[in-house]
Amino acid sequence: MNEDIRFVQGNEACVEGALYAGLEFFAGYPITPATEISEHLSRRLPQIGGKFLQMEDEIASMCAIIGASLTGHKVMTATSGPGFSLKQEALGYAIMAEIPCVIVNVQRGGPSTGNPTHVSQGDVNQARWGTHGDHAIITLTASNHQDVFAMTVEAFNMAEIYRTPVILLFDEAIGHMRERLVIPGKGELPVVERLRTALKLGVDYHPYLPREDGRLPMSDFGGIHRYNVTGLFHDMWGFPSDKPQLVHDLTRHLIDKIQNRVHKLARFKEYYMEDARTVLISYGSAARSALHLVEERRTRGERLGLLELQTLWPFPTGLVRGRCAMARRVIVVEMNMGQILREVQIAVEDPEKVFLANRIDGELIMPPDIKKVLRLVWGKGV
Amino acid sequence: MSVKDYIRERFFPHIWCAGCGHGTVLNSMLRAIEDLGISKNEIVITSGIGCSSRIAGYADFHTFHTLHGRALAFATGVKMSAPELNLIVPMGDGDALAIGGNHFIHAARRNIDITALVMNNRIYGMTGGQLSPLSGCGTKGTTAPYTNIDNSFDTVELSIAAGASFVARTTTYHVKQITDLIKQAILHEGFSVVEILSQCPTYFGRKNNLGSAVDMLESFKKNTTPVGSNAKEKKPALIERGIFVQEERPEYCSEYEKIIEKAMGAGH
Numbered sequence: 001m002n003e004d005i006r007f008v009q010g011n012e013a014c015v016e017g018a019l020y021a022g023l024e025f026f027a028g029y030p031i032t033p034a035t036e037i038s039e040h041l042s043r044r045l046p047q048i049g050g051k052f053l054q055m056e057d058e059i060a061s062m063c064a065i066i067g068a069s070l071t072g073h074k075v076m077t078a079t080s081g082p083g084f085s086l087k088q089e090a091l092g093y094a095i096m097a098e099i100p101c102v103i104v105n106v107q108r109g110g111p112s113t114g115n116p117t118h119v120s121q122g123d124v125n126q127a128r129w130g131t132h133g134d135h136a137i138i139t140l141t142a143s144n145h146q147d148v149f150a151m152t153v154e155a156f157n158m159a160e161i162y163r164t165p166v167i168l169l170f171d172e173a174i175g176h177m178r179e180r181l182v183i184p185g186k187g188e189l190p191v192v193e194r195l196r197t198a199l200k201l202g203v204d205y206h207p208y209l210p211r212e213d214g215r216l217p218m219s220d221f222g223g224i225h226r227y228n229v230t231g232l233f234h235d236m237w238g239f240p241s242d243k244p245q246l247v248h249d250l251t252r253h254l255i256d257k258i259q260n261r262v263h264k265l266a267r268f269k270e271y272y273m274e275d276a277r278t279v280l281i282s283y284g285s286a287a288r289s290a291l292h293l294v295e296e297r298r299t300r301g302e303r304l305g306l307l308e309l310q311t312l313w314p315f316p317t318g319l320v321r322g323r324c325a326m327a328r329r330v331i332v333v334e335m336n337m338g339q340i341l342r343e344v345q346i347a348v349e350d351p352e353k354v355f356l357a358n359r360i361d362g363e364l365i366m367p368p369d370i371k372k373v374l375r376l377v378w379g380k381g382v
Numbered sequence: 383m384s385v386k387d388y389i390r391e392r393f394f395p396h397i398w399c400a401g402c403g404h405g406t407v408l409n410s411m412l413r414a415i416e417d418l419g420i421s422k423n424e425i426v427i428t429s430g431i432g433c434s435s436r437i438a439g440y441a442d443f444h445t446f447h448t449l450h451g452r453a454l455a456f457a458t459g460v461k462m463s464a465p466e467l468n469l470i471v472p473m474g475d476g477d478a479l480a481i482g483g484n485h486f487i488h489a490a491r492r493n494i495d496i497t498a499l500v501m502n503n504r505i506y507g508m509t510g511g512q513l514s515p516l517s518g519c520g521t522k523g524t525t526a527p528y529t530n531i532d533n534s535f536d537t538v539e540l541s542i543a544a545g546a547s548f549v550a551r552t553t554t555y556h557v558k559q560i561t562d563l564i565k566q567a568i569l570h571e572g573f574s575v576v577e578i579l580s581q582c583p584t585y586f587g588r589k590n591n592l593g594s595a596v597d598m599l600e601s602f603k604k605n606t607t608p609v610g611s612n613a614k615e616k617k618p619a620l621i622e623r624g625i626f627v628q629e630e631r632p633e634y635c636s637e638y639e640k641i642i643e644k645a646m647g648a649g650h
Contacts (some may be wrong), residue, residue: 020599024463025459027459043645044540046638046641046644046645046646047644047645047646049646051463051638053458053459053462055455055458056455056484056485056488059452059455060455060458060485060488061455063448063449063452063455063456063458063459064455064456064458064459064462065459066448066459067428067446067455067456067457067459067460067461067463068459068462068463069459070446070460071460071463071464071467072464089449090449090452093448093449157390162557206500220464221424221426221444221446221460221464222424222426222444222464222466222467223423224423226423226442226444227444227445227448228390228393228439228445228446229445229448230439231447231448231449232447236615237392239392239393240439240447254486293396
């Protein structure tokens with residue numbers, strides 16, 4: 001047995017996942033509780049000939065990774081709430097210019113400087129709508145280190161396939177907690193490489209003309225195809241345009257390439273869902289407490305199940321509707337005022353049966369917190 | 383090759399006003415690149431937002447029209463990930479030194495091999511004539527109707543203090559000097575700043591009664607003098623043009639290669 005087993009923080013699991021996926025360039029800025037990602041990569045990246053940059057601010061680090069992606073490298077930055085706010089404009093640029101990149105947000109309490117060393121899941125909607133303008137986004141999360149690793153690899157793959165930024169929305173508890181991580185062997189998890197154009201010199205290359213399968217082959221800066229990249233609405237050569245039809249079509253393209261693939265992008269886990277009459281829906285570190293409660297109540301024969309979401313955006317509405325169809329009640333377990341709750345209420349046929357079990361005090365939500373809500377909902381001793 | 387071979391005609395007509403100095407900068411920059419004989423594929427023009435930023439799209443290189451003030455941050459990512467490429471970053475005065483001031487001083491501090499062109503027309507032209515950090519006390523703009531009380535940065539002094547290893551200044555009157563300075567800036571290994579005073583007759587000129595584009599060009603001739611000339615001693619108000627700093631100092635990408643060597647050596 002040559003298994004590579006580590007005992008690491010979630011932030012390190014993210015670093016390992018990123019390196020497994022082929023990360024070559026990272027730019028960041030110190031911020032709690034994400035700093036360990038920068039620290040580890042400052043050591044690890046130059047060991048494999050990669051580049052680590054500590055930039056002058058959060059904005060610059062987001063811009064730098066976008067620039068590095070255009071030269072053909074896999075790139076990532078990591079931050080937390082205040083830094084995530086600062087990165088929003090450049091995040092929108094990467095969406096508009098269709099540049100693959102991965103942004104990690106290890107969530108802490110907010111708004112503003114908030115609660116830096118404590119857990120929260122308050123940035124779920126910011127991940128979806130933080131940058132201005134109509135758009136779609138992919139956001140993944142995880143509740144344990146093995147999944148942090150796997151979702152980080154997925155994030156890189158999705159960024160390449162859909163030429164889009166992908167957000168990894170972890171939280172302080174996951175980021176700082178230590179647990180076992182088994183590093184998968186090479187080839188165990190699929191790794192998607194950048195799709196580059198096969199067009200030869202002299203053939204007109206269109207960086208923004210999708211192929212039949214929807215993918216847009218790229219050409220590295222420095223290569224034989226010279227083209228324009230802009231945050232303005234642009235034509236298939238990347239030249240700015242404000243023609244109404246073009247603006248309409250590009251808006252639809254940017255949204256449809258993600259929203260039309262909700263099923264393909266949905267990552268989730270199910271526990272005891274077959275006969276569940278009470279369904280818990282949770283994600284991130286909150287899902288650990290939800291699972292603990294489900295397993296405990298199952299030993300008493302109570303029909304509880306857990307749907308753990310790993311893809312938060314695009315929200316898997318159809319999946320949630322289907323899994324909740326037979327449930328008498330649905331309890332969303334999260335550490336905010338109901339950011340996923342609202343999505344679940346929209347998804348299910350009877351929103352009246354959806355309840356929130358939350359904590360917003362910077363402490364990890366625990367099984368007794370969920371139990372309290374169950375007691376209220378069931379109306380009997382739990 | 384002629385300058386026309388470096389232009390994307392598909393992108394024309396350009397958006398600049400009649401009499402604008404920015405076209406002169408574009409022309410001089412292309413001549414510099416032509417003179418140096420650098421392959422088009424080895425050049426990345428990274429620009430921000432504003433009148434100046436449109437220079438990127440018009441030129442037939444790898445062109446990267448980014449966010450207001452952030453061009454140097456994007457360019458840093460390109461350069462660090464592909465150090466063999468030549469990065470030229472044209473910026474406006476507001477773009478480079480107001481919203482982009484932080485990136486400007488830190489790129490200079492790192493001494494990363496990027497050529498920054500500050501196309502200084504002392505105004506925000508694209509948005510219609512608001513005051514910039516280079517407008518100067520006593521000038522007028524659409525957001526300074528009672529005259530501006532903001533002090534200016536001196537781009538050259540700021541660049542030197544921040545650590546740029548090549549710092550130069552000229553004007554759109556001195557066309558050949560622009561080409562010459564840009565050539566030297568591109569060849570220089572380290573962070574290079576070339577400030578080019580450029581006329582905006584439409585907004586800065588009109589708001590400040592500076593006359594036509596030709597009058598403004600004349601004033602560039604009249605109000606400037608070569609670095610270290612006697613004229614400056616007699617008339618201290620004159621603006622100096624030429625090269626202020628040209629020093630060999632450790633360049634960031636090269637220094638990082640040493641880090642990689644160290645890390646690879648220490649890995650076992």
